[in-house]
Amino acid sequence: MGFAPDITERLARARSDLRMGVPVVLTSETGGAVVLSAETLGPARLSALLALGRPVLAITGRRAETLKARAYDGDVARVVMPSDADVAWVTSIADPADDLTAPMKGPLRTDREGSADLHRAAIALMKASRLLPAALVLPVPDAAAFASAENLTIVPATDVAPEGLSPLERIVSARVPLELAEHARLHIFRPDDGAEEHYAIEIGAPDRDKPVLCRLHSACFTGDLLGSLKCDCGPQLKAALRQMGEAGEGVLLYLNQEGRGIGLANKMRAYSLQDQGFDTVEANHRLGFEDDERDFRLGAALLDRLGFSKVRLMTNNPAKIARLTGCGVTVTERVPLRVGETRFNHHYLATKAKKSGHLL
Numbered sequence: 001m002g003f004a005p006d007i008t009e010r011l012a013r014a015r016s017d018l019r020m021g022v023p024v025v026l027t028s029e030t031g032g033a034v035v036l037s038a039e040t041l042g043p044a045r046l047s048a049l050l051a052l053g054r055p056v057l058a059i060t061g062r063r064a065e066t067l068k069a070r071a072y073d074g075d076v077a078r079v080v081m082p083s084d085a086d087v088a089w090v091t092s093i094a095d096p097a098d099d100l101t102a103p104m105k106g107p108l109r110t111d112r113e114g115s116a117d118l119h120r121a122a123i124a125l126m127k128a129s130r131l132l133p134a135a136l137v138l139p140v141p142d143a144a145a146f147a148s149a150e151n152l153t154i155v156p157a158t159d160v161a162p163e164g165l166s167p168l169e170r171i172v173s174a175r176v177p178l179e180l181a182e183h184a185r186l187h188i189f190r191p192d193d194g195a196e197e198h199y200a201i202e203i204g205a206p207d208r209d210k211p212v213l214c215r216l217h218s219a220c221f222t223g224d225l226l227g228s229l230k231c232d233c234g235p236q237l238k239a240a241l242r243q244m245g246e247a248g249e250g251v252l253l254y255l256n257q258e259g260r261g262i263g264l265a266n267k268m269r270a271y272s273l274q275d276q277g278f279d280t281v282e283a284n285h286r287l288g289f290e291d292d293e294r295d296f297r298l299g300a301a302l303l304d305r306l307g308f309s310k311v312r313l314m315t316n317n318p319a320k321i322a323r324l325t326g327c328g329v330t331v332t333e334r335v336p337l338r339v340g341e342t343r344f345n346h347h348y349l350a351t352k353a354k355k356s357g358h359l360l
């Protein structure tokens, strides 16, 4: 084996490049395109791009709906850039922050002809980079030569969203006595693809042959660490650990999928839209995301690595049960976890019940 990065490593590079505002090149059977994140775009790179040709701004069908733009490709819309478009125009289409104060963002013309494969892959790459799901896409004649001349990361579009989950390696485990559960061990898992690490907190020494009391918790910096009253995550985290401590055993999987998988910056954008009157689901849609972008295969993989196949799941979310079951985990019982209602999160919890099927 040589030293050159493989496709998984090149994808990790691509995510990192995009977060810094560096373009990447995507290829398909029919050609290739240079791709830039709308969120990290600067004037210098936009001018360089416009000198090459006229790019389109790829946005999701969700964002297109808000902007009243036609998404001919269903989940993706290819917005034609007006000739005088600048960084501010790109930002205003990608970011809903000023939708209410600047409602006249159209009419927007969208492309209908040709394939949207590269655009769809570009958006998937933005989501994986935890950026706004919007990308400038400009076809280039000889993509490989272009990438090589400009020293850009190049990846085939079909490899952007791999089918399988990247293997997770257990890096280290150690004892960490907790206030709520003294006999605790923290396990650190690291994926091969350079994405976030995930954690498992094992309480006691649960029998691997019996269903284990389990909480599948998604990271919430605001709720878990800051004690935010806008959600119920902090109290749920504590209650789960307390219950496991009292039972003497259990396993809490802490998945670093902040903001239901959109990342903290995007979650704060969603909070800002909630300040303008939108609910948690509407805010995600206006940003261009689905209601829930989490990957629950991670939870199933962690359980598998720890040797568990059956769980008593602490949740109020039936979709979590369905998605975990779909990944081969047997959920023998749902253990309700109803704590932490405040006057600030009452509406959030009611919306989860109404729109996401959470049980009250």
Ligand SMILES: Nc1nc2c(ncn2[C@@H]2O[C@H](COP(=O)(O)OP(=O)(O)OP(=O)(O)O)[C@@H](O)[C@H]2O)c(=O)[nH]1
Pocket (backbone or CB within 6 Å): 216, 217, 218, 219, 220, 221, 231, 233, 236, 257, 258, 259, 260, 261, 262, 267, 270, 271, 280, 284, 314, 315, 316, 317, 320, 358
């Ligand atoms: N996008 C977005 N994410 C949010 C918002 N409020 C909380 N979150 C995230 O939602 C996730 C909550 O995860 P969980 O509590 O594990 O899951 P759940 O689907 O509510 O189901 P339960 O098991 O019943 O708690 C965390 O990742 C939070 O960061 C919001 O308004 N918008």
Ligand SMILES: [Zn+2]
Pocket (backbone or CB within 6 Å): 220, 222, 223, 224, 231, 232, 233, 234
């Ligand atoms: Zn939360």
